[in-house]
Amino acid sequence: MRYSAFRILKEALSGHKGWTPAWRDPEPQASYDYVIVGGGGHGLATAHYLSKVFGKARIAVLEKGWIGGGNVGRNTTIVRSNYLLPGNEAFYELSMKLWEGLEQDLNYNAMVSQRGIMNLIHTDGQRDAYRRRGNSMILHGSDAELLTAKQVRKEAPFLNFDNARFPIKGALVHRRGGTVRHDAVAWGYARSADQHGVDIIQNCEVTGFRIENGAIKGVETSRGFIGATKVGVSVAGSSGKVMSYADMRLPIESHVLQAFVSEGLKPIIPGVITFGAGHFYVSQSDKGGLVFGGDIDGYNSYAQRGNLPVVEDVCEGGMALMPMIGRARLLRMWGGIMDMSMDGSPIIDKTSVDGLYFNGGWCYGGFKATPASGYVFAHLLAKDVPHETAAAMRFDRFEKGLVIDEKGVGAQPNLH
Amino acid sequence: MIIPHPLLGPRDAQEFTYLGDASLLNRPDWQAENADAAFYDYQYLRNNPAGVHRELWFHEQGDRSWLIVTRNTVTHEILGAELAVDVARDMSTKTETGV
Numbered sequence: 001m002r003y004s005a006f007r008i009l010k011e012a013l014s015g016h017k018g019w020t021p022a023w024r025d026p027e028p029q030a031s032y033d034y035v036i037v038g039g040g041g042h043g044l045a046t047a048h049y050l051s052k053v054f055g056k057a058r059i060a061v062l063e064k065g066w067i068g069g070g071n072v073g074r075n076t077t078i079v080r081s082n083y084l085l086p087g088n089e090a091f092y093e094l095s096m097k098l099w100e101g102l103e104q105d106l107n108y109n110a111m112v113s114q115r116g117i118m119n120l121i122h123t124d125g126q127r128d129a130y131r132r133r134g135n136s137m138i139l140h141g142s143d144a145e146l147l148t149a150k151q152v153r154k155e156a157p158f159l160n161f162d163n164a165r166f167p168i169k170g171a172l173v174h175r176r177g178g179t180v181r182h183d184a185v186a187w188g189y190a191r192s193a194d195q196h197g198v199d200i201i202q203n204c205e206v207t208g209f210r211i212e213n214g215a216i217k218g219v220e221t222s223r224g225f226i227g228a229t230k231v232g233v234s235v236a237g238s239s240g241k242v243m244s245y246a247d248m249r250l251p252i253e254s255h256v257l258q259a260f261v262s263e264g265l266k267p268i269i270p271g272v273i274t275f276g277a278g279h280f281y282v283s284q285s286d287k288g289g290l291v292f293g294g295d296i297d298g299y300n301s302y303a304q305r306g307n308l309p310v311v312e313d314v315c316e317g318g319m320a321l322m323p324m325i326g327r328a329r330l331l332r333m334w335g336g337i338m339d340m341s342m343d344g345s346p347i348i349d350k351t352s353v354d355g356l357y358f359n360g361g362w363c364y365g366g367f368k369a370t371p372a373s374g375y376v377f378a379h380l381l382a383k384d385v386p387h388e389t390a391a392a393m394r395f396d397r398f399e400k401g402l403v404i405d406e407k408g409v410g411a412q413p414n415l416h
Numbered sequence: 417m418i419i420p421h422p423l424l425g426p427r428d429a430q431e432f433t434y435l436g437d438a439s440l441l442n443r444p445d446w447q448a449e450n451a452d453a454a455f456y457d458y459q460y461l462r463n464n465p466a467g468v469h470r471e472l473w474f475h476e477q478g479d480r481s482w483l484i485v486t487r488n489t490v491t492h493e494i495l496g497a498e499l500a501v502d503v504a505r506d507m508s509t510k511t512e513t514g515v
Binding site: 241253298303412414 | 429
């Protein structure tokens with residue numbers, strides 16, 4: 001069923017009796033050509049592009065819980081293409097371009113809102129670093145603009161410009177960045193993939209791989225064995241656990257990241273504002289809640305919940321940046337499990353097992369990458385060669401000293 | 417989280433900084449034939465278990481000792497803590513005596 005204004009009108013006049021489920025709930029078949037492990041944003045996007053763009057069939061997505069229940073429903077909905085390094089920025093710019101055409105591609109309202117993202121500057125050194133980053137972004141086809149303190153004040157007058165430790169001296173603005181309704185991304189991709197013949201199988205946990213003579217034969221699941229010619233693993237925080245079934249150790253640690261939403265307020269925050277020096281960022285959802293967060297907790301975790309010290313730290317960052325936030329009440333907070341890689345950048349690559357492919361190491365930045373991650377992973381699965389924008393995101397980059405370390409902090413995942 | 421420090425008793429985890437898997441104590445021999453492969457393994461690869469995890473914590477805001485904390489990564493329950501220096505000494509004694 002195609003969604004349109006005409007359809008809504010028709011359904012309104014006929015008592016809304018004609019709506020059908022957005023995707024089927026099929027029983028798993030005995031075997032598939034492509035099995036995607038993980039029905040999160042990336043897995044569903046992979047299935048969508050694999051079927052629609054690369055024209056493949058006999059595809060299944062296996063999800064241990066339900067669609068939209070993992071990190072795709074737990075993030076702070078920010079999309080941006082403002083990376084520095086050549087191995088990364090071309091990929092994120094591809095992602096931004098896919099976001100811009102996503103709703104037409106999926107025929108689904110994902111509420112893509114390019115309301116801009118502002119990274120605040122507090123020192124001369126930071127201004128130099130952001131000018132360099134902005135130039136890199138522009139060279140990769142993205143957009144960047146350097147604002148003075150006066151220009152920032154015009155756009156966000158409520159900030160504390162005269163903080164004694166971190167006075168605001170300007171900002172780097174990325175106008176095409178913004179937010180996207182995260183659940184709608186999962187649902188939109190699921191619906192489109194389903195329409196292109198993909199079986200989305202929920203409540204189906206992968207518990208092992210069947211590997212014979214170094215080649216993948218299928219996956220063991222909580223609903224029985226499913227044969228597969230190619231298996232793509234896209235399970236974010238569970239990467240270490242799932243790949244251990246193939247006896248692989250990864251350059252990844254799982255950490256917990258917390259996010260927060262305030263009660264609904266009238267529109268106050270124009271776009272996304274990041275306060276890197278204070279480990280705090282904030283935006284406002286269409287429902288009015290302030291959506292904000294900070295750093296990861298900093299220790300290995302699979303718990304999907306964090307501890308109070310980081311809550312305090314994030315709220316202190318918020319108070320330092322915009323003291324008026326102290327008047328808002330915290331409505332909800334939650335945690336998600338991040339697959340923190342050793343250089344802070346993702347891995348989209350083949351593995352040492354024939355037919356087994358891996359997509360992970362997204363750290364806390366997986367949501368913005370969803371369309372491009374799905375696109376290039378589908379490209380890799382379909383053609384067995386990496387997409388040009390993801391050619392650097394390889395497993396062997398650590399061994400060869402070709403890390404993509406945006407922050408330059410080395411192999412210390414809790415510092416990325 | 418409260419860490420049971422072997423010398424100082426129960427301490428808030430906030431006093432500590434976190435390094436990672438306790439396997440980082442097993443620094444490979446830089447003169448070995450396969451040193452490059454061993455250091456790649458040491459530096460980058462992790463078991464990353466969902467469950468019991470032995471890990472290095474540094475008591476930065478306290479007595480500045482390194483601890484090995486045994487903790488469940490699924491529940492955040494802390495199962496024990498020992499001085500890293502004791503563990504390292506045991507490891508080197510075993511290596512020297514060939515045990």
